[in-house]
Amino acid sequence: MSQYDLLLAGAGHAHLGVLRRWALVERPPGRIALLSPGPEAWYSGMLPGLLAGRYAAADCRLELQPLCRAAKVELIEGEIAALDATSRQVELADGRRLAAEWLALNVGAAVAAPPQQGDAMQLLAVKPFAGFLAGWQQWQAEPRRLAILGGGAAGVELALALAGQVPALALFCAGPLLAGHAPGLRLRALGHLRQRGVQVREHCPIGRIEDDWLLSGDEPVWCGRRLLLASGARAWPWLAASGLACDEQGFVAIRPSLQSQSHAQLFAVGDCASLAGARRSGVYAVRQGPVLAANLQAALQGRPLRQYRPQRHSLALLATGDGGALLAWHDWSAGGQFYGRCKDWLDQRFIQRHRLVG
Ligand SMILES: Cc1cc2nc3c(=O)[nH]c(=O)nc-3n(C[C@H](O)[C@H](O)[C@H](O)COP(=O)(O)OP(=O)(O)OC[C@H]3O[C@@H](n4cnc5c(N)ncnc54)[C@H](O)[C@@H]3O)c2cc1C
Incomplete structure (x- = not known):
């Protein structure tokens, strides 16, 4: 040992x-x-940009060996x-x-998943990112209708990044969309999602999956074969x-x-x-x-x-998939391309700060 x-x-x-x-x-x-x-760390803030085709995979991850070498720390995979x-x-x-x-x-x-009966529906959890990206690449090769579970910041960003890449997209939230964030942020996000044709189902907790159906209580609410899980931390x-x-x-x-x-x-x-x-x-x-x-x-x-x-309080910056972003601070919210550039700058700065050469 x-x-x-x-x-x-x-x-x-x-x-x-x-x-x-x-x-x-x-x-x-x-x-x-x-x-x-693994030998790399993925940066979640840039994942929506990667899915939207705005970043390459190499932009969104850090090689750990150079950072460890610079800190004189052993890396164990x-x-x-x-x-x-x-x-x-x-x-x-x-x-x-x-x-x-x-x-x-x-x-x-880990990402929470509802209990599943049968294997008619394929599930893909947003974390770990390497596994998610590999699975998404396979799905992308043959686009089909898709549901996303999770109405938090991650679910909204993913829906906005992926809308237009699949024939139909539904987003399910257990409570209101973006619960706990500024009310204006929710309204802005709903507007963007509607514009991109995403079907948003608020207050619709998914309790289980039976074959190719999502059930809320005993009510079947969506039928399909692909479910993306962004449903909170487990x-x-x-x-x-x-x-x-x-x-x-x-x-x-x-x-x-x-x-x-x-x-x-x-x-x-x-x-x-x-x-x-x-x-x-x-x-x-x-x-x-x-x-x-x-x-x-x-x-x-x-x-x-x-x-x-x-x-x-913390600043919320949500990518809207078109280079823009929504911003919320306390009860105040805003949106547009300018905030997207701010988000890009902050995200790229995070990566650059940790790209040390040992
Ligand atoms: C699509 C998406 C977008 C997001 N965007 C933002 C954002 O813009 N801003 C924001 O603040 N939050 C965002 N989040 C939330 C954010 O990703 C998490 O809250 C954050 O990553 C948590 O950081 P962490 O340091 O706890 O762990 P993580 O960043 O998740 O890192 C955990 C590390 O532990 C490793 N690990 C896991 N299991 C084991 C194990 N058994 N043994 C050893 N190592 C292990 C993993 O490989 C990983 O490297 C987003 C999440 C998603 C899914």
């Missing part, structure tokens, strides 16, 4: 920030590794299948075992099985120091973690990066830890 002083599990947004900081400023002492299922929180030992899907004195989890989340089952204190949905319960509530030598950030006031979005994961970098350094050197305070 390989032993590390610190293991960073998952190349999520916060860990990318940690590696960048350590590459540019100061890295804590000891043997440190990053564990990632592998995927956690099981974790023992008390001993901080992980078992990888291929059977390898790793142990660490300190462990940080930034492993994102915790990896191995988190709750690890012995870590988790919230009722199975996400790791953390303190403001980003440490697990039950295991102080284990940190968790981004979508896999649960902290009052922190939303599951890349923006929050990115903001946790600097606090995590400082706290891991402090933890390894026995110094006091900082507190992360989630921002009360």
Whole structure:
């Protein structure tokens, strides 16, 4: 079994920030590794642009090896299948075992899927991105009518990127479209979706799939053979099985120091973690990066830890698939090509900032 002083599990947004900081400023002492299922990290903010044909795949992903080399961190390719929180030992899907004195989890989340009876309907989850893109390429070769599950920012962006690439597109939301966002953003998004011919079904939770039907309650609401899942985050089952204190949905319960509530030598950030006031979005994961970098350094050197305070509001920027974007801040919203250029600039800046050469 390989032993590390610190293991960073998952190349999520916060860990990318940690590696960048350590590459540019100061890295804590000891043997440190990053564990990632593949050699690249995909940037979700640019995925809608990639699907709309505005970006190439290479624009939207980061090679991890140069960043790790610059931060003097080992890159291990592998995927956690099981974790023992008390001993901080992980078992990888291929059977390898790793142990660490300190462990940080930034492993994102899976996508929720309704129970399915029969295999008449093909399901494609938006994450992990590499698998999604491979599946989408196959679907694209033979376009068919499509339904998208999920009326959050991701579902709306995907619908706007894909409308026009399939003969008919329906978008299903359990509640109102873009719940929790500024009311003006919802109206603007509905206008764009209507203009592109997307059939939007709000307040229509899909409870199960039977053959080629989507059912809401007992009512069949859509018939087809392709369903794209952008239906919110579901915790990896191995988190709750690890012995870590988790919230009722199975996400790791953390303190403001980003440490697990039950295991102080284990940190968790981004979508896999649960902290009052922190939303599951890349923006929050990115903001946790600097606090995590400082706290891991402090933890390894026995110094006091900082507190992360989630921002009360965050800027929403949704790509409309035509180079434009919708923007919302508090209750204010706007839209147009100018905001699309702002989004492109911010997204490309994120990628450029992490393209370090070691
Ligand atoms: C289409 C789409 C568009 C989006 N656009 C935006 C946006 O514009 N702005 C925004 O703020 N949010 C956006 N989001 C939400 C955003 O993607 C997530 O909230 C964000 O990625 C969460 O970041 P994270 O750091 O927690 O994890 P992620 O970025 O999901 O990274 C998790 C990492 O962990 C790795 N991993 C997973 N399982 C394991 C395992 N078992 N072992 C080891 N490693 C593992 C993965 O490979 C991945 O590298 C979008 C989501 C989608 C689907």
